[in-house]
Amino acid sequence: MAQSDVYSIGKLGQKWGPEEKSAWLNLQSIKRSYCDEVVSKIEPLKANFDVEQYGALSYDVEKYPLFVVKSRDWDNSKPTVLVSGGVHGYETSGVQGALRFLETKALRYCDKFNLVVAPCVSPWGYETINRWNPNAVDPNRSFYADSPAEESAGLMAMVASLKLDLNQSLMAHIDLHETTDTDNSEFRPALSARDAVVHDNWNIPDGFYLVGDSENPGDDFQTAIIHAVEKITHIAPPDEDGRLIGVPFSQRGVINYATKALSLCTGFSDASYNTTTEVYPDSPRSDDENCILAQVEAITSGLDFIIQERGL
Template sequence: MDQQVYAIGVKGQKWGEAEKAQWLNGQSVKRSYHDEVLVKILALKERFELEQYGALSYDVDRYPLYAVKSKNWDLTKPTILVTGGVHGYETSGVQGAIRFTETKAADYAKAFNILVVPCISPWGYETINRWNPNAVDPNRSFYADSPAEESAALIKLLADLGVEIFAHIDLHETTDTDNSEFRPALAARDAVEHSNWNIPDGFYLVGDTINPQDAFQTAMIEAVAKVTHIAPADEDGKLIGVELAQFGVINYATKALGLCAGVTDAKYVTTTEVYPDSPLVDDENCIVAQVAAITGGLDHLLSL
């Protein structure tokens, strides 16, 4: 696939404030964070502790940020972090985090403290966007003095919680709009060219290059394979241009890249990637795959 020309900016020149403003002016609300996410989170209040850990300054009433905690928090238990919606357009990440909380989290709370942050980027959820209104990618912004308030709010939540995270599972998707919209926009914003446009057809995981924890990743892939298909390698034996670590798994330098998966020093870390545009899946299958990844990982940890 050739480099696409984006409608905003001049090729070869990075965006300034005028281009970012033009981009923002083209965004619109396409679905309801309140109806599709908040209502489901608030319905959990009898079974879990809900913590509002902030609100996005773009509209503090419209975009409150919530975390869901298991009751009877016990500092002697390992703590599990599940995050979704870092990229708001990645629907099954948000809905998968909620579904896990609704259906499975209480069972695992017998052995673990469970912390679920279902939708880190609610503006992105409503506008179906990868970036925030400032044309910043929250999933490249998990570091000190973050330029993304979505990322900074999660960092503060975890600091205030003051516990060591044992495992972190971050739920994502890779969609066809990565090629039709988000990569061209990124290329235009940063005046760069992209050489890899492959979107894997199926589920895969991204582990941490420094701390891959291969058996943990294997357990999740095996669990997900029972409910949906795992992405095969491309003709070069890679996924999104990266060498396979094992079937269905690649590794990234999560901390160096500022990824959500690198926000803690957890021993066990992974990022899920679902492909919702595959002809082999539907929305429900994508949500079920996300839940299977979480439970497969937790079952592995329980077996250690």
């Protein structure tokens, strides 16, 4: 039986309905604390940044407030940069990488950019170590009008509230992700069962890579990040077919997706420069700290490239 044929919920060949989604939700449990591991690190940032609550998840509004951290003294003459982490809550280094950037590197860029950092878009997913939200919806396929994922809708509404005009749209959007072995042990089988589809590609790249936008690839921007990050961690090699997760390379360490068509996070923001990072903490050549440092390097090298190219 194929790897995609096996899952504990649902019937083979039948999409999930409310009963199956409820059964899936009943299997989820809290495994770590959003308050202890994320919110507690946001609070000290108030000394140097403006911290705002832009919403709360209806699953538990007290437990899951949503925060954005902004550079102080907002200046409309500066370009604005969005960094998002934890769109998939289980991807730990995305959340912790965004926080580490704020703790250690962000201040040096505040004279050049208005920084907007949403460290954990999906706090329920963070606590339960999940790719989906409680409704079995993937937030990173839900960045469109009338989104079924309140995590995605909340981030889009927050960015809209910045009221950036056509001449002041986002300069850059860097979305921090990671891939873990649970993609194959849990998330891809669950996706196959939920949608009654067969997944033929079970490749997990061993190393760091980027996902650009096929409509706005920003090749030089991606190249600069890859060159910087490879000093921190290894870059994912091609698979046996010369691809990465079944997609042809745009360049070494980079593939491109149609981010808008797929309703990915970087697709909604219309940023001049955009990229999605992917690290692999389960690699024998990496660890959690290395992945956090790689995320920080991806942000800073991207910003350094923009400063140089735009003469900021």
